[in-house]
Amino acid sequence: MRPFVGLIFLWLFSAPLQAQTDTIAFADTVMPATSLYRLNKTYLLSYFTDLPKVAVSPVHFTAKNWRNTALVAAGAGALLLADKKVFELMNANRSKISNDVAGVVEPFGNKYPPLIIGSMYLAGVLTKNRKMEHASLMTAKSLVFSTIFYTATKQVVRRRRPRFTEDPFDANSPFEGGREYTSFPSGHSNTVFTVATALALEFRDTKWVPPLVYTIATLTAVSRLYENKHWSSDVYVGAAIGHFVTKALYKVEEKKARPKLYKLD
Structure with missing residues (x-):
C-alpha cells in the first residue's frame, strides 16, 4: 500500500511541474533556477539560519496577522470548552464506513509523508526536474521545523489523551508523565497539515491541488478524534502549527529571494 501511495502522489504532482522546471513562484515573486534548493551544503545550512527566523516571525506580524492569530486562539479556546461534547459525539457515531475511512487516511499523518517527500525528491533528481526537487526539499524542511515546535509544546503542555481519561482538563506538570500525557497538540495533524500546506504553496497554480x-x-485530523487519540482542540492546534509554521518558512524564503520588495502579510 505505501509504495502505491507514493506513486499516486508522484503522478499527481509530476504533471504540473513539467510545464515549468526553471522557476518557482512565491506570491508576486518569481525565483530563478539558481534559487531552487538542491541537497547540498547550502540547503543543509539553511536549516540553522531559517529556524530562528521562523521562530521570531511574530515580531514582524502586521495587524492582519495578529487578527488572524486572535481568531485561531479563539477557535482553540472554543474547542477546548467543547472537547468533551465532541468526544461523546465521535463515540456515539461509529460505523464500518467511518472505521474504514479512518484506517485509510490515518497513515497520512505519520507513515506516508516521508514516502511522498522521498518519491518527489528521487523523481526530481532522476528526471532533472529542479522544481520537483526543490518542492520535496522545502516540504522536508517545513516538516522538520513544525515537528520541532509541536514536540516542544507537547513537553510543556502535558495533557492526557482521551483514551485514558474523560476529563479534557486532565494534565500533568511540564515534562512529567509518560506517553499518555502527550495529547496536546496532535502530531498527526501537525504533520499532515505541514505537508498539505507546503504542497498547496508549491502547486498553487494547479487549482485542484490545494483542495x-x-x-x-x-x-x-478527524480520524485522530474518531480513534480517541486526541481531543478536538489538540487536533485544531496541531493543524494550526503545521500550517502557519510552513507559511512562515515560505515567507522567509520569499524574503531571501526578493529582500527589498519583501512584505510580510
Missing part, C-alpha cells in the same frame, strides 16, 4: 491536499489533511 485535494487539504481534504486529505482534514480527514486525517
